[in-house]
Amino acid sequence: MLPLETRLVPEDFEQALAHGDVGIALQPLVNLRSGNVVRLEALARWQHPVRGQIAPATFIPLAERCGAVTSLAFHVLRQASDRLPDWRQRVPDLRVAVNICVQTMQDPLFADRLAAFLKCNGASAKWFDLEITESTFMHEPERTLQAVEEVRKLGFVVSIDDFGTGYSSLGYLATLPVNAVKIDRQFVTPMTTDHRREAIVRATIALGHDLGFEVVGEGVEDRETWELLGALGCDVAQGYHIARPMSPGDVRSWLEVWDPHLAAVRRPRLEAARRASAHGARSPRHVLVADDEPAIVEMIRDILEEYGFRVVTAANGSEALRLVEEAEPEVVLLDMNMPVLDGEGFVAAVRARGLRIPIVVMTAGSSAKRWAAELGADAYLSKPFELASLVDVTKRFATSGSG
Ligand code: C2E
Ligand code: MG
Ligand code: MG
Numbered sequence: 001m002l003p004l005e006t007r008l009v010p011e012d013f014e015q016a017l018a019h020g021d022v023g024i025a026l027q028p029l030v031n032l033r034s035g036n037v038v039r040l041e042a043l044a045r046w047q048h049p050v051r052g053q054i055a056p057a058t059f060i061p062l063a064e065r066c067g068a069v070t071s072l073a074f075h076v077l078r079q080a081s082d083r084l085p086d087w088r089q090r091v092p093d094l095r096v097a098v099n100i101c102v103q104t105m106q107d108p109l110f111a112d113r114l115a116a117f118l119k120c121n122g123a124s125a126k127w128f129d130l131e132i133t134e135s136t137f138m139h140e141p142e143r144t145l146q147a148v149e150e151v152r153k154l155g156f157v158v159s160i161d162d163f164g165t166g167y168s169s170l171g172y173l174a175t176l177p178v179n180a181v182k183i184d185r186q187f188v189t190p191m192t193t194d195h196r197r198e199a200i201v202r203a204t205i206a207l208g209h210d211l212g213f214e215v216v217g218e219g220v221e222d223r224e225t226w227e228l229l230g231a232l233g234c235d236v237a238q239g240y241h242i243a244r245p246m247s248p249g250d251v252r253s254w255l256e257v258w259d260p261h262l263a264a265v266r267r268p269r270l271e272a273a274r275r276a277s278a279h280g281a282r283s284p285r286h287v288l289v290a291d292d293e294p295a296i297v298e299m300i301r302d303i304l305e306e307y308g309f310r311v312v313t314a315a316n317g318s319e320a321l322r323l324v325e326e327a328e329p330e331v332v333l334l335d336m337n338m339p340v341l342d343g344e345g346f347v348a349a350v351r352a353r354g355l356r357i358p359i360v361v362m363t364a365g366s367s368a369k370r371w372a373a374e375l376g377a378d379a380y381l382s383k384p385f386e387l388a389s390l391v392d393v394t395k396r397f398a399t400s401g402s403g
Contacts, residue, residue: 013062023247037091039096040096133166189239216238286311331398336363336371
């Protein structure tokens with residue numbers, strides 16, 4: 001039988017580990033506010049002589065079946081700790097995150113073996129972050145909790161991985177002694193086009209912060225997701241938008257070219273805007289209309305332009321956020337129900353950036369007043385509104401070219 005047609009068995013993995021066919025790839029995690037690289041996640045890679053690279057989804061179950069996951073964990077730790085001092089010359093506080101399986105957490109000697117590993121390799125626990133999946137915590141919660149406490153006592157940082165997939169109860173979560181939660185990429189990757197996932201991400205960030213955890217979003221594949229996560233107050237991002245997993249040999253040069261200032265795309269523009277206002281620089285001012293209903297946007301634009309206002313428009317909160325920084329409007333007319341980032345999220349993001357800009361809430365009927373009060377908005381317009389009210393309220397906050 002040809003090797004390709006035979007199924008891989010657990011012994012194949014054991015041999016690969018012994019023969020040095022299992023290596024690591026590293027993927028950066030970046031702070032969303034500063035743009036700094038905070039750690040590298042070490043991901044196991046099996047380079048099979050005939051089949052080529054084999055994915056963890058295939059070989060982790062094999063490793064579990066032959067009881068090799070703990071050997072794998074130490075194999076990964078060792079490879080990372082060999083290279084880390086070099087990478088730390090470039091980024092002094094850099095850590096490596098290592099994935100730990102449920103079986104390993106259940107091993108009563110794990111903490112002792114970790115301590116021995118540090119000693120033998122001249123490594124420090126502070127260099128590492130141990131990622132434990134949410135489902136691990138659900139499996140023998142008592143034992144896992146005890147193990148987490150043991151490794152934290154040694155000085156390791158602990159994160160909950162793939163958060164949102166493990167059905168842990170909120171009560172249990174509140175008792176976990178961990179440093180960070182990583183929101184699973186099934187929620188993060190589609191969040192800019194999927195309202196419900198965005199709601200889950202937003203709620204998880206708030207919950208994580210209330211419990212004192214750092215919050216990481218994994219699976220950030222594009223700039224929109226990066227910006228939305230930042231606007232929602234998430235702390236750290238990981239994903240193809242920043243970098244794909246890379247070989248250890250490529251890490252140093254990647255760290256050399258990574259520019260935190262370019263990464264934190266919002267920051268330079270925001271600072272420029274603050275500087276300009278500090279020096280009293282006058283730039284053309286606008287009214288920003290944020291509403292996902294094109295007919296309403298066009299109607300408002302027509303009226304306000306007739307009265308001499310300069311109008312910029314956005315179809316969602318994320319676009320509006322960008323325009324607040326770029327166009328420096330004098331007032332925002334804000335619809336509450338919008339995709340990507342809704343009115344509430346927009347206001348939270350504006351406040352989080354320390355921007356003080358008048359906001360007029362526009363929504364249906366009596367809820368406009370309630371929203372305005374809740375968000376601390378400056379005024380409201382109940383839809384459908386009289387054109388005269390629109391012009392009046394706009395005049396309170398913005399200057400028109402003609403008047
Ligand atoms: P994980 O710990 O959640 O690791 C993140 C996975 O998401 C990695 O897949 C990574 O390549 C992938 N990923 C990162 N950014 C993106 C993105 O923007 N889009 C998409 N679609 N994917 C992204 P990988 O390397 O295939 O690892 C899969 C899982 O295998 C890991 O999930 C982890 O649970 C497990 N694993 C990997 N290495 C090890 C290891 O050394 N030990 C143990 N126990 N498990 C490992
Ligand atoms: Mg992980
Ligand atoms: Mg994960």
